Amino acid sequence: SQTIHQWPATLVQPVGSPLSLECTVEGTSNPNLYWYRQAAGRGLQLLFYSVGIGQISSEVPQNLSASRPQDRQFILSSKKLLLSDSGFYLCAWSVDGAAKAFFGQGTRLTVV
């Protein structure tokens, strides 16, 4: 069966520090991968999606970037965090050509 792993679960980082969040999927090949941000426990905003290795599409302009170095690995990064980057970050995957998406357990990021 397919599983998705996302870490760390919580993270407190100072303003101006770098960020790296990692997501991996097991049990499937060539998944579509997504990064969402959720503010205040409501409303999922799509940040990035990827349909293959090295292929990244950005949905909103921001201080973050994403990379997909391997088929089932998706990384969310920032060179310098802002206070406004605080939030709950969720990774998700779906099978190519279908919209049924499955989410990881999320990372709570607090920028101080």
Added chain:
Amino acid sequence: GENVEQHPSTLSVQEGDSAVIKCTYSDSASNYFPWYKQELGKGPQLIIDIRSNVGEKKDQRIAVTLNKTAKHFSLHITETQPEDSAVYFCAAWDGTSYGKLTFGQGTILTVHP
């Protein structure tokens, strides 16, 4: 692009009552509509979904209905239990963009014992 509106934003019911959450969408090309349940501090979990070629789908105490003409769909939970308390999200997919979903703003459901 697609726009999904979800109502109500909060819903409080007594245990055993039914709960209904409604969503409307704007893009008539949308053809897949999932519902997610999110418990505090966790990722959303897919609980039921429906495709545009059917009008209703049931799974035990949960059902989803779809009215393509009116462009709205609803989640129905019967015989609610305290463990149904969570945030529920609807979403819509237009089938054109690699599985990108547009989400509603969520409904906080509280079931009182």
